[in-house]
Amino acid sequence: MRKSWSRSLPPISPDYSGACSCLYELNPLIVIHDAAGCTGNYTGYDEPRWYHRPAPVFCSNLRELDAVLGRDDRLIGGIEDCLDTIRPEVILICGSPVPAVIGTDFEGIAAEVESKTGIPTIGLPTNGTHLYNWGYARCLEALVRRALRPDFPNSAETRHEEANGQTVSLFGLSAIDGMDRDYTDWIKRGLAEAGTTDICSVTMDCAMSELHQIARSDYIWVFSEAGEGAAALVKRRQPNLKIFHGLPLTDKQRGEMIRALISGGESAPKPDAVPAKKKKALIVAETYLAGSIAALLRDRGGWDTETVVLQEDLGFSSSGRVPHIDSEDALRERISQSDAALIVADPLLKAFAPAHARFFDWPQFSLSSHLYGADQRSVRIIARQFLDMMERID
Amino acid sequence: MSHELDVTVMPACLTYMTPARGGWSVVRRALLLPESYLFFIGMPACMRHIILSSLELGVQDRLSFIALNDANLATGGYEDTVVEEIANAIPRLGTKPRVVRMFFTCMDDLLGTDHASIIDRLHEQFPELIFTVSHMNPIRADSPVPPPIAILCDLFGLLEKPADMAEPGSEKRVNFIANNIAVPREDLICRWLADHGYAVQHIAEFKTFDEFQRMARASLNIVVQPLGLRAAGEMEKRLGIPFRYCPYSYAETEIEANFKKIAEALAIDPPDFGEIRARIASEAKETAVKLAGFPVVIDYAATYRPFSMALFLQRSGIAIREIYASEWLTSEDTAREALLAADPTIKIIDPSAPARIGDRKAVPNVVAIGFEAAYLTGARFVLPYCADEFAYGYDAQLRLLRDLRDAVDAPIDLERAVKESGYTV
Structure with missing residues (x-):
């Protein structure tokens, strides 16, 4: 749905919506650098949690003169002003089409915000041409890179606990793809029944303070394609890590996938072919x-x-x-x-x-x-x- | 008249948009033009809320979008893409339009697009159609011509001066300008104008583009929202139709002054307000009794005149608790001061301030005028007004009182009401 004339269908959720959705539950401060419409897209149509569980997602009020004159300082100042009332654990600044046209340096802005505030800050050059799964994937990768850093809070505790039990991290749990907290609870219950209680659900019903567990994961369970890149990052650091792929929809599928995960498989076993009229x-x-x-x-x-x-x-x-x-x-x-x-x-x-x-x-x-x-x-x-x-x- | 657009703005850094934020979008206003088809042109992301809201409103057959991408922007080839795609699309549209309107999004302001060339190339292929360019560009929200003003100029710019037009004053027609919904015909202003032989015209009531051209034949444009002043000024210069700014109001002196301005412009006598004033006085008492223990909150999406509205209700014996407004017309300052002088406990709250994110309350028995005030106070009793467009003049006072009484008898599901309203950011 990304090219030329579309007569009747809406476009798929865009990249910035995926990025915002990824950090939504981590006590964030999220800023979409746009004039109003892109933020309205996300809050009005792309965030199922917005009505009942709003998170600090704000529009930067980008105006033509800001774009022409490159007034990034207004964006940075706005974020600093916000911190009088919002106490985020992570900041996300993401882009929209206009910043893409003028070449806004989101990584640079994020670095400056982080140096001024001391709060982990991610800058993503989303531009409205990619889709939500791209935005989610890039944001999760940025988050995981940060969680793997030696200076990440609680990482000392991580090293201390490294020998204890098995840890499963859940990647790619995505509200836009129909996974909610009930779904996450159901997965956790299944894992707990199978004897695994050390679970980090990363982007759903999780806190920044829990993310240090990613670094000592024994297994990563990936629930959507958008989680695969981040899982590969962890695997690069921990070659013994086992990555399992699958989105269970029923108790039966969940049970099969958990058994396959614990036995070291990479995806649910396929049932035997049934010879029948197809x-x-x-x-x-x-x-x-x-x-x-x-x-x-x-x-x-x-x-x-x-x-x-x-x-x-x-x-x-x-x-x-x-x-x-x-x-x-x-x-x-x-x-x-x-x-x-x-x-x-x-x-x-x-x-x-x-x-x-x-x-x-x-x-x-x-x-x-x-x-x-x-x-x-x-x-x-x-x-x-x-x-x-x-x-x-x- | 530019001072009519002056606003007082609350201090802001980043903006919070509550889930109940929204109003008549540029799209919805643009669709007021009969027999028109809209192509939205820009990055695909920009089109999502447009198409989804058109599906909610059931108007999806009247618009579609052309998605640009990095490649055709980088090469400058997007102008060719636009011409080719529109030329391919027009024969496939279910109903042939008279007017094809191209809406470009924010980034077009930075690209230097040659719109005239696009129009010329399309007109060569479809000489029977009118092609126009408009913008959906909130990036210019703080410019002298922000999108809601520009869209009205674009709409009324399509009126052609009739070759056989007599002196403007001889036409027994009056246009209402800038409201999206026509003033109810049973309101005093319409009955009064009809009694003097004037046909009342509003863009929403025409079924064809030719019928819409009747708006070029009018003795007077009555501008009821400040957003329409520029369009009315252009119509005065181009078509010779004079205008009077007679905004929606809840203040007796302003209401009657508005009627007086119209009466003078048309050289007719003002109406007799005695009967309607008596009904308002009677219903105000009834409403104050019924709303005892039900404080009222008002937001600025519901009305451009939140302080005038609140002052009218306060003087009618109804308690006002909060006004939610990020900005307001400076012409509201007098009402604001009078309101606060009478009750200093009334709070004026910026619904867009980041602090609102954790500030959703559950105020018992509160009655909200506007969805955003309802969301922020947890109101179950709600008047779903948008931009004052429910009645005009003293009829607005009367309707407001009646709607308040009805509202406390009928709690609503706010989430559903917001989603079904079709209001968008």
Whole structure:
């Protein structure tokens, strides 16, 4: 959805929304360097937690003269003024299209803010052309780099505890992708039942003071493609680290994935092929989510699946990524020409579906925001509704 | 008239936007023009709230977007992209428009785009269509022509001077300018003008572009919001239509002065206010009784005149608790001083200040006028007003009193109401 004319679909959530979403629960101060609309995009349409659990996300009120004259000092001064009332543990400053045009140096601004305030500060050159998964990935990588630094708070404690038990860090838990605190609790409960209680959920229901645990992780469990880059960073430092990939949607999938994780596997075991008459399903979803929906169908037997991904290709291969579709015309053609008997996709894509296909509404916040209730239901709840529907039609 | 736009601004650094922030977007205002189609042009990110809000409003068939990318910006090839994409798109639109409006976003201000060339190239291919350029550029919010003012100039700039137009004063038509929703026809001002033979015209009421051109034939433009002053000035120069600034108001002296200005301009007698004044006095007493124990909070998205509105309610015996405003017209200063002199406990709070992030309250029994005041006080009783556009003059006083009484009988789900309102940042 990133190129040329789009007639009916909104663009996918942009990069700055992914970056903001990544740090949202870490007691942050987040500044989007824009005039108003980009912040309104994020708070109005890209942050499901905004209404009931607002975090300090502010607009820098960028004006034309600021851009022409390069008045970065106004942005820095605004952040300093804020600290009279906000006590953040981390600061994020991210960009929008205008700063991209004038070449704003976000890393430099972040360094200056950090030196003035003493608060860890991340500057990201988001520009509104990338997608949310890119922004989330870059922000998580910046956060993890910082957590791995020897001067990160509590890192001495980390070294002291290094020999104790097993630690699992959860990467890529993303509110925009339908993972919420209930979902995170459910994952933690599953791990606890399997004997692992030392869990760092990093971007969801977590505190900055817990992030030192990343450095002593034995396992990293990655829940979306946007978490893969950060996991690779940790692996580079700790070659013995085991990285597991998968987004469980049901108790059964969770159990299988936890068993596979503890046994050192990299993803959930695939079920044995069921020789049967195969029907085809087309799934339009984030690559991990699509994989898990496909697994649900394979479990039921008799289904072949194809995947369409709208999220930006981040260059990782572990999830068996298919190339993403980035124009509305191409997406319309791909769906309308499909011979699939079942299409699982956001309700906004129903208009493209051929008449012969059954369509299951799987609202995705990154596309339709709150229009179809994706802000009210986690992926687990939608998966339950999906399985109920499959019970009725199979 | 520029002093009418003067504002007092609260000290600000970074801006907090509550989940209830919003109003009529540039998009929604632009769509008031009948038989027009809008192409938004810029980075894809800028288009997300536009398209999603158009889906919420059910107007998605009247607009779409052309996403630019780093490559065609870096090479300057985006002007060709815009022409090619629009030329390809026009034959595929469901309903053929009369006017194609191109909206460029903030970064266009820094690019030096040759808009005239884009219009010429498109006009060569589609000579039957009118092509125009507008901007959705909040980066110019502090300029003399910020987007809400520019959009009105662009809209009314499409009126053509009729070749056979008689003297402006001979036309028995009056335009209302700058409001997004027409003043209710049952309001005194419309009945009074109709009684004197004047047809009242508002852009939202025309179904075709040709019908919209009737606004070029008018004896007077009544400007009801300060945002419309520039457009009205341009119409006066270009079309010869005089204007009077007669803003929405809640102050008796100003309401009657507004009617007097219109009466003088049209050389008619002002209306008799006796009956409506008596009804307001009676309903004010009834409302004060019903709202005993229900303090009122007001925000500046609901009204450009928060202090005048509050002063009217206070003088009607209704308790005012807080006014939420980041800025206000300096013409409101007198009402503000009178309000605070009568009750120094009333607080004026900046809803955009970063401190508001942790400042959401749960005030018992509070009645909010405006969504943002409702969010920040936890109000369940809410008047979902936006920019005063519910009634005019004494009818606004009357409607406000009635709506307050109704509101305390009907608590709302604020989150749902905000999301369904279609108001955006």
